[in-house]
Amino acid sequence: xxxxxxxxxxxxxxxxxxxxxxxxxxxxxxxxxxxxxxxxxxxxxxxxxxxxxxxxxxxxxxxxxxxxxxxxxxxxxxxxxxxxxxxxxxxxxxxxxxxxxxxxxxxxxxxxxxxxxxxxxxxxxxxxxxxxxxxxxxxxxxxxxxxxxxxxxxxxxxxxxxxxxxxxxxxxxxxxxxxxxxxxxxxxxxxxxxxxxxxxxxxxxxxxxxxxxxxxxxxxxxxxxxxxxxxxxxxxxxxxxxxxxxxxxxxxxxxxxxxxxxxxxxxxxxxxxxxxxxxxxxxxxxxxxxxxxxxxxxxxxxxxxxxxxxxxxxxxxxxxxxxxxxxxxxxxxxxxxxxxxxxxxxxxxxxxxxxxxxxxxxxxxxxxxxxxxxxxxxxxxxxxxxxxxxxxxxxxxxxxxxxxxxxxxxxxxxxxxxxxxxxxxxxxxxxxxxxxxxxxxxxxxxxxxxxxxxxxxxxxxxxxxxxxx
Numbered sequence: 001x002x003x004x005x006x007x008x009x010x011x012x013x014x015x016x017x018x019x020x021x022x023x024x025x026x027x028x029x030x031x032x033x034x035x036x037x038x039x040x041x042x043x044x045x046x047x048x049x050x051x052x053x054x055x056x057x058x059x060x061x062x063x064x065x066x067x068x069x070x071x072x073x074x075x076x077x078x079x080x081x082x083x084x085x086x087x088x089x090x091x092x093x094x095x096x097x098x099x100x101x102x103x104x105x106x107x108x109x110x111x112x113x114x115x116x117x118x119x120x121x122x123x124x125x126x127x128x129x130x131x132x133x134x135x136x137x138x139x140x141x142x143x144x145x146x147x148x149x150x151x152x153x154x155x156x157x158x159x160x161x162x163x164x165x166x167x168x169x170x171x172x173x174x175x176x177x178x179x180x181x182x183x184x185x186x187x188x189x190x191x192x193x194x195x196x197x198x199x200x201x202x203x204x205x206x207x208x209x210x211x212x213x214x215x216x217x218x219x220x221x222x223x224x225x226x227x228x229x230x231x232x233x234x235x236x237x238x239x240x241x242x243x244x245x246x247x248x249x250x251x252x253x254x255x256x257x258x259x260x261x262x263x264x265x266x267x268x269x270x271x272x273x274x275x276x277x278x279x280x281x282x283x284x285x286x287x288x289x290x291x292x293x294x295x296x297x298x299x300x301x302x303x304x305x306x307x308x309x310x311x312x313x314x315x316x317x318x319x320x321x322x323x324x325x326x327x328x329x330x331x332x333x334x335x336x337x338x339x340x341x342x343x344x345x346x347x348x349x350x351x352x353x354x355x356x357x358x359x360x361x362x363x364x365x366x367x368x369x370x371x372x373x374x375x376x377x378x379x380x381x382x383x384x385x386x387x388x389x390x391x392x393x394x395x396x397x398x399x400x401x402x403x404x405x406x407x408x409x410x411x412x413x414x415x416x417x418x419x420x421x422x423x424x425x426x427x428x429x430x431x432x433x434x435x436x437x438x439x440x441x442x443x444x445x446x447x448x449x450x451x452x453x454x455x456x457x458x459x460x461x462x463x464x465x466x467x468x469x
Contacts, residue, residue, distance in 0.1 A: 044346040048327075048338075049082035051345035055300060058083040058120065058164075058307035059345070062278070065089050065106040067317065068113055072332045076313050078117050083164065085122040085277070085309055086110045092126075093133045095155050099147065102154055111162055122277070122309065123163040125170035125213065126152045127197045129184035137185065142388040142456055145189040146418050149200045149390055149454050153421045156204035165243055165275065167213040168201045169194045175216055179226030194230070195239050196390055202240035203392060203421060203452045213245035213277055219257030220266075228267065235270055245277035248295060249311070251323060252283065256291050261298035268304035278311040281337070282323030289340035292327070296341055300348035374400040376443075378407040378466040382459050389459040392452045393423075393434065395466055397443035402468040404441040407434045407451075409464045415457030423451035 045051025052059035060083025067073045077084075088094055089107040096102050114121050127148055139147055156166065172194055174182040186193050194212070201210050212231060217224035227244065234241045244267050250256055257263070264274045276299055281291045299305035312318040316330035327338040375398045382391050395405050409432050411417070416428045423434040432453075440449040 045342070048080045048342060048345065051342055052307065053082060055345060055348045055350050057299070057305070058309075060084055060120075060122065060307060060309035061313055062087045062309065062311045063110050063113075063313075064317070065109045068109065073313055073317070076328060076332055081119065081313075083120050083122060083307060083309060084110060084114045085124050087124075087312075088131070090123055090125070090155065090159075091128065091131045092136060092151060093131045096136075096151055097133050099133075099135045100150075102158070104158055107159075111159065115162070120164040121159075121162060122275075123156075123159060123166040123208070124277075125167040126155060126201060127168065127186060127193075128170040129182060129186055130171070132185075140185060141189060144185055145193065145196070145388055146454055146456075148186060148189070148193070149196060150419050152197050152200040153204045153419075153452075156201050156208070157421065160205045161207060163205060163208045165209040165211050165245075166201055166205065167245060167277070168198050168210050170213045171215065172212075173214060173217075173223050173226050175223065177222045179222040179229075181226075192384075195234065198234070198240050199390065199392060200421075200452065203450055209242040209273065210240055211243040211245045211273075211275065211277075212241065213247065215247040215249055215278075216254075218246050218248050218250075218263065219259045220263050224263060228270075231267070231272060232270055235272070241272065243273035243275055243306070245275045247278040247311075248276050248280075249278060249325075250281045250291060251325075256281075256294050256298075260295070261301050264298060264302045264305055268302050273304050273306045274302060275306055276308040279308055280311045280318060280320070280323075280325035282320065282325045284324055285336055288325075289336040292337045293340040293344040296344035297348070300344070374398045374468070376402055376405050376466040376468040378464040380409070380460065380462075380464055384459050388454065388456045390452060390454050391459065392450055393464055394448050394450050395436075395443070396448040397445055397468065399445050400468070401445045401447070402436075402441065402443045404469040405436050405443070405466060406469075407464045407466045408432070409434065409453075409460050410462070411455065411460050412458040415455055415460070417453050417455045420453035421451065422449070423453070425453065 045054050048059040059081060061077065061081045063077065063084045064087045086107050089110060095104060095107065111121055136144065136147060172182055174180050181187050198210055212227065214227060217227055231241055231244060246264065267274050276295065279295060281288055296308065299308055310326060312326050314328045314330050314332055315321055315324040315326050318325050327335055327341060329335055377396050379394045380391060382389055393407055395407055411429060411432060417425060417432055420434065422437060422440060424437055426433040434451060443449060
């Protein structure tokens with residue numbers, strides 16, 4: 001969050017859930033899950049959702065499952081927002097209260113409401129130092145690393161295909177002037193833990209955008225520079241990351257920084273989407289309204305700023321309600337900040353549907369590497385730490401395609417598989433056979449799929465063998 005005087009993210013404080021969903025209501029007949037249609041520049045949306053959609057973006061909010069029985073709350077939610085973020089319902093303590101036992105009732109309620117009302121969902125958050133269940137707080141080292149990978153895998157798999165963007169890792173950098181990582185039990189499993197979490201999330205939910213999310217990174221400073229360096233490295237090495245979330249919690253002691261737009265742009269220039277994920281601005285009247293308008297204009301000026309989510313609906317729903325930081329008062333009435341936000345959205349320029357071509361497209365696509373012969377091939381990539389590893393195996397079909405496949409990996413002595421995903425494993429030590437599951441066995445010629453497994457001990461070497469049926 002933005003101001004250490006107003007908040008301490010390391011405390012035991014529980015914030016409301018943050019989910020916003022894309023509403024395709026009003027102008028046109030855009031179905032849920034389709035790309036947002038862009039309206040003409042002359043049109044003016046009458047709600048936050050429709051106006052943002054006209055600019056090719058979303059406008060979302062954090063949602064608490066226990067407030068979905070409040071008719072005023074739900075009325076505003078359904079009218080004004082087209083993206084939802086569960087406030088707490090998808091966090092580790094809520095989804096896996098006991099190790100290996102997952103519960104999704106409250107989170108599923110939010111997702112179902114979003115889907116029924118044409119909204120999209122931001123998943124928040126798969127791995128975070130805070131709001132861990134007690135059993136996870138008591139783990140360390142390879143046991144904690146294994147538990148984290150399993151948690152990311154299970155939760156992302158449960159919501160596969162239903163999530164627009166995942167906050168895969170939340171708030172991993174410390175406040176202060178040196179840009180260091182936050183000291184946490186997850187960080188102490190090894191500096192590669194963030195990368196491992198992103199790779200596990202990509203394997204589990206390949207279609208979702210994967211984001212890193214943090215606070216006090218809204219302008220250029222030591223913390224945002226450290227995040228920038230990390231995501232630059234990820235992009236250079238092919239670590240799966242699609243977006244960076246800027247929480248944007250502001251107040252008089254920590255206002256919208258003067259380089260806010262420039263900071264968003266420098267991350268976008270890396271080839272990443274940027275999202276304003278938890279916006280709230282303490283204050284009232286003209287000053288608050290002007291600050292909201294500044295944030296909206298900054299997002300609209302950055303073509304890869306894909307949307308804005310506020311952290312709650314009414315002031316009384318906010319985790320810092322005394323600062324009246326939201327767009328609606330406690331009775332659900334629109335505030336001056338709402339009007340300023342809508343006006344700023346309506347004055348923005350839509351993103352072009354298709355960027356202008358820079359070079360004529362080739363008449364014949366460039367040749368690609370021909371698929372292997374009949375059967376299949378497999379390749380192995382590894383993320384390792386002391387005492388353990390995560391392996392990702394890519395299976396590629398040969399010229400005849402596959403109806404099913406099996407990959408065999410030989411493990412060193414003393415090494416054991418602890419869990420696997422997107423494949424059925426036979427055995428845990430020695431020569432281990434991984435076979436396709438129902439949804440990834442049929443591959444066309446040259447098509448690939450991936451599965452993964454985690455292990456303890458020395459990671460395997462060499463190329464897995466592959467057979468097709």
